[in-house]
Amino acid sequence: MTVLIRHALLLCICLVAGINSTHALQQEELDNLRKHISVLQKELEKTTESQSEAADELRESERTISNSKRKLAELSSQHRAADHTLEKLRQQGQQIERDMQSQQAMLSKLLYQQYLGGKQEYFKLLLNNHDPDQTAREMRYYEYIARSRSTWLNMLRVNLAQLNEVVQLTQQKSGEIAALQAEENAQQKILEKDKLARQQVINQFAQQLKQQRHEIGRLQRDENRLSQLVAKLSKMLTQKKGKGVFNNDKLPDNRFDGKPFEQLKGKLTLPVMGEVVNKFGSARPDSTVLWRGLLLRAANGQPVKSVAAGRVVFADWLRGFGNLLIIDHGKGYMSLYGNNETLYKQVGDILRGGDTVAAVGNSGGNEDSGVYFELRHRGEPLDPIKWIAR
Structure with missing residues (x-):
């Protein structure tokens, strides 16, 4: 059995190592691809005409606009995901609170029943000349009450801990959303500035661009x-x-x-x-x-x-x-x-x-x-x- 376990562990280690190795190779391939294409792009730019032409004046502004809008789209996607997570946390917190209210109500009933009877009920059952079988059944009944009380108390403690954790996660996620909103606003301002710069280039080279379209x-x-x-x-x-x-x-x-x-x-x-x-x-x-x-x-x-x-x-x-x-x-x-x-x-x-x-x-x-x-x-x-x- 020990040998089988050892072989199983070795197999798991090999699988994990293989997965990590595959991932590393894929990342290396991707890095190489990006590097080669970057070199290719630079070669193309070196062989093109004068950098003062109107179309080249647009290059940086249009690249920047594309990058800004991609960044804004990524932030918006993160914002939506964070909102979705926050909503799930809120729903989870509400459900826990409902469960706790139900548990507290049940616990109150059990405590009230115990208060009415008290420990003397056990002695009354023993001292009264009742049927022994009936006495055993009633003793078992009180035992069930005690177990139920313990169960409800444990559930209440667990839910209280979960609620505290959910509240902390909710606060953390709210902070993340606020930060994302601020970053989105900042990125939007950058985008508006980039668009204005592009429009100024277009206005400046309008006639030249028009000629180039048909040249x-x-x-x-x-x-x-x-x-x-x-x-x-x-x-x-x-x-x-x-x-x-x-x-x-x-x-x-x-x-x-x-x-x-x-x-x-x-x-x-x-x-x-x-x-x-x-x-x-x-x-x-x-x-x-x-x-x-x-x-x-x-x-x-x-x-x-x-x-x-x-x-x-x-x-x-x-x-x-x-x-x-x-x-x-x-x-x-x-x-x-x-x-x-x-x-x-x-x-x-x-x-x-x-x-x-x-x-x-x-x-x-x-x-x-x-x-x-x-x-x-x-x-x-x-x-x-x-x-x-x-």
């Missing part, structure tokens, strides 16, 4: 830059692993999670409820540069959903596409979401289909709010229309 050479450079980014990401991930009318009243969900991405052709849903304003492969307005994806016009701040399960491999500002998020779906398939106001997810985050990944915006110097959506396979753009359920 063929710039549009082509933006497209080339995105293609280079996707190609390098695909190569990096491959090496790592080697080692019409559409139903716009729905948003992506997780019903296809677990299926290979190539099997989802004709089944996907657009990442945001909006109007498709262009055709894949057609020329952009007043230029010969072709659309490699879909521009979905939508209200500012609307949630942008991941079209399928995957992992975030890029979440940063890119010239011409603003706050851009790229999701790797495996086997060389990627989805791209550009011009967002806020990026809620970061590099390395694992996603399910339908997860909110961003918020609609017009970052990157666009006039209208919306999302630029692309699908790519091994770096080559795919027509999203053919992948969307009609």
